[in-house]
Amino acid sequence: MSALKILVIPGSLRTGSLNARLAAAAAHQFAQAGAEVSRLSLADFPLPIYDGDLQSKSGVPKHAVNLKRMIGAHHGVLIVTPEYNSSVPPLVKNTIDWVSRVQDGQEVRGEVFRERAFAIAAASESRLGGTRSLAALRLILAACQATVIPHQLALSFAGEAYDDMDRLKHPADIEALNALVRQMIDISQHEVR
Numbered sequence: 001m002s003a004l005k006i007l008v009i010p011g012s013l014r015t016g017s018l019n020a021r022l023a024a025a026a027a028h029q030f031a032q033a034g035a036e037v038s039r040l041s042l043a044d045f046p047l048p049i050y051d052g053d054l055q056s057k058s059g060v061p062k063h064a065v066n067l068k069r070m071i072g073a074h075h076g077v078l079i080v081t082p083e084y085n086s087s088v089p090p091l092v093k094n095t096i097d098w099v100s101r102v103q104d105g106q107e108v109r110g111e112v113f114r115e116r117a118f119a120i121a122a123a124s125e126s127r128l129g130g131t132r133s134l135a136a137l138r139l140i141l142a143a144c145q146a147t148v149i150p151h152q153l154a155l156s157f158a159g160e161a162y163d164d165m166d167r168l169k170h171p172a173d174i175e176a177l178n179a180l181v182r183q184m185i186d187i188s189q190h191e192v193r
């Protein structure tokens with residue numbers, strides 16, 4: 001059986017991003033659990049704000065196609081998103097919107113969402129830990145007919161949650177991340193051929 005491949009996508013470009021740090025902690029945890037993990041930066045896949053005229057004129061941007069292919073090369077995807085005004089930031093929504101428009105060769109559009117498991121996590125300085133952003137992201141991914149695993153992690157008070165190595169330091173947070181990782185591996189196993 002080939003190794004289980006997990007892609008981790010932080011939904012923030014900000015230097016010192018709390019969500020990029022959570023993505024790093026999660027990637028470490030997936031690797032500890034035996035998965036082959038890739039972690040990307042959306043800075044490497046810059047996309048204009050979605051505009052149907054732009055798509056009609058120039059097609060879907062190459063970066064969206066490349067990101068779709070990157071996702072397609074993994075059995076499971078973890079998106080780690082900030083919360084902006086109780087929802088997902090434009091970076092995350094816009095990226096999903098463009099990827100959902102990719103028509104790659106003989107593939108049916110949106111297949112990349114339907115054929116693998118997604119997990120979601122958020123980090124915020126607030127007590128709610130980005131819960132509302134997760135609810136919004138779950139809805140968006142469901143609209144793309146993705147399987148979104150039941151376990152999720154909303155990391156509260158995230159500014160105080162990491163040690164010097166960017167690992168989670170509170171036992172309850174570590175257990176919540178481990179539960180997500182275990183369930184993601186269980187569900188993604190079905191994608192391994």
Ligand SMILES: Cc1cc2nc3c(=O)[nH]c(=O)nc-3n(C[C@H](O)[C@H](O)[C@H](O)COP(=O)(O)O)c2cc1C
Nearest residue numbers: 012014017018019020082083084085086124126130
């Ligand atoms: C426009 C904007 C809206 C925000 N709204 C929320 C919010 O609704 N809930 C929340 O917990 N944090 C909110 N925040 C704070 C972000 O969670 C915080 O800036 C966080 O550090 C962003 O994630 P990052 O560190 O990964 O970049 C908001 C920040 C911005 C810039």
